[in-house]
Amino acid sequence: MKQITHHLPEWLIRSYAAGSLGHAFSLVVATHVSQCDECRARLEAEEAAGGVVLEGLEAVDTSDDLRARVFDGLDEDIAPEAPAPQRTGIYPGALIAEMGSDQPRWRSLGGGIRQAILSEDKQGSARLLYIPQGMAVPDHTHGGLELTLVLQGSFHDETGEFGVGDVEVAEDDLDHTPTAGMGEACICLAATDAPLQFKGLLPRLLQPIFRI
Amino acid sequence: MIEALTIDSETKTPLPHGLRPGYAGKSMNDSGASSEQISQGCEQTDWLVAVREHRDKAAFGRLYDHFTPRLKGMLIRSGMSGAAAEDVVQDVMLTIWRKAHLYDEGRARASAWIYRIARNRQIDVIRRRPRPVPDEMIVEAESREAHDADAMVSLEQEAVQLREALATLPQSQREIVERAYVGELTQAEIREATGLALGTIKSRIRLALEKLRHELKDLRDE
Known part of the structure; x- marks a missing residue:
């Protein structure tokens, strides 16, 4: 398997551990960590630090009712939980859980490019993109930060080359043209914390329709 | 406020070698x-x-x-x-x-x-x-146990070092680190405070990584 060379920045892992990251970015972190031992270790280190801070916090009063509810619950028979989704093909379990199925519901964007929107909320959006080999995604800038995690194939842009497992962290001022590598179609998970803005006229017209 | 994070200098003594966790x-x-x-x-x-x-x-x-x-x-x-x-x-x-x-x-x-x-x-x-x-990660209990005793001691040492590193930070920085992990900061604020990375977290990462490699190797050897 190809070595992952583009990892998650520390602040993203720490924000995830602390619960301060929006849903779309959290999905990228969980999906990357599922396939990157190094970032898994870094996440565990952040949680170790979180645990140390937790232990050192001041104790606040808790109600007797809470104690009763917890201890009454110990002997309750509960139905076993459904097992967590397993990795299927190129999709880690974290992504399968999000999709609610083992295949994305692709929608064509024309030119062979497809997308499947996974989530959208005030804090951003996450979607899967399918880009045929050698094809460029229209020039775009984004109002916020964009994370792109490669699941299959590769892409390159002005900043470098990204293969399976790599994450690109594109700042809001990056004006780039990601182009899929040759060999096989590039499938990636892309998340932003603001809507994308396309520079070309046609994509801009399509934006409200396709929510790209 | 974080009185429990403050420890005395004596605790810098490493755990005795071979101590059973x-x-x-x-x-x-x-x-x-x-x-x-x-x-x-x-x-x-x-x-x-x-x-x-x-x-x-x-x-x-x-x-x-x-x-x-x-x-x-x-x-x-x-x-x-x-x-x-x-x-x-x-x-x-x-x-x-x-x-x-x-x-x-x-x-x-x-x-x-x-x-x-x-x-x-x-x-x-x-x-x-x-x-x-x-x-x-699915790790078999047997391959897990082989490493646990050492790993537990190391984890404990790391926690001591982490507490020490926190305790020796200037008050304002210590508060930011604490607020980050408590969940009081936004992702943007955590990002700005990234310079405060604690050295011991880095060493903890190496430890965790080594442990993972052991486990993964065991899995692949089976």
Whole structure:
């Protein structure tokens, strides 16, 4: 398997551990960590630090009712939980859980490019993109930060080359043209914390329709 | 406010070589280089292991007494009401009881494992949808046990160093680090404060990575 060379920045892992990251970015972190031992270790280190801070916090009063509810619950028979989704093909379990199925519901964007929107909320959006080999995604800038995690194939842009497992962290001022590598179609998970803005006229017209 | 993070200089003494992790807390006390916090760290993990191994309700009660007041405090600080925080704490404590069989003391101290459970539950509740979580690594119990004794001692040492690193930070920086982990900062604020990376977190990363490599190698060798 190809070595992952583009990892998650520390602040993203720490924000995830602390619960301060929006849903779309959290999905990228969980999906990357599922396939990157190094970032898994870094996440565990952040949680170790979180645990140390937790232990050192001041104790606040808790109600007797809470104690009763917890201890009454110990002997309750509960139905076993459904097992967590397993990795299927190129999709880690974290992504399968999000999709609610083992295949994305692709929608064509024309030119062979497809997308499947996974989530959208005030804090951003996450979607899967399918880009045929050698094809460029229209020039775009984004109002916020964009994370792109490669699941299959590769892409390159002005900043470098990204293969399976790599994450690109594109700042809001990056004006780039990601182009899929040759060999096989590039499938990636892309998340932003603001809507994308396309520079070309046609994509801009399509934006409200396709929510790209 | 973070009085418990402050430890005396004596605790810089490394754990005696070859110390058996299950007895680390006691031995630290015996050796005189004791700190309430150090022995607690080990005790908490011991309690959780007792819950896992023997469904020990007394040990669970001690975990309850130690963690519920702190978990509730943390959840309130990250923006929940007292009542909502208690609902989450209830779920967290019951998850600890029901999922103790998944706890691996060689990978995480009790507090780190509980911290993660609390975050998962809190986010599930706030967003009303499941928080994306990384796929679990499946590690056979046998390959796990071979590394656990050493790993537990190392984890404990790392925790001591982490507490020390925190305690020696200037007050303003220490507060920012604490607020980041408590959940009081936004992702943008955490990003700005990234320069505050603690050296010991880096060493903890190396340790965790080595441990993972061992486990993965064992898996691949099978």
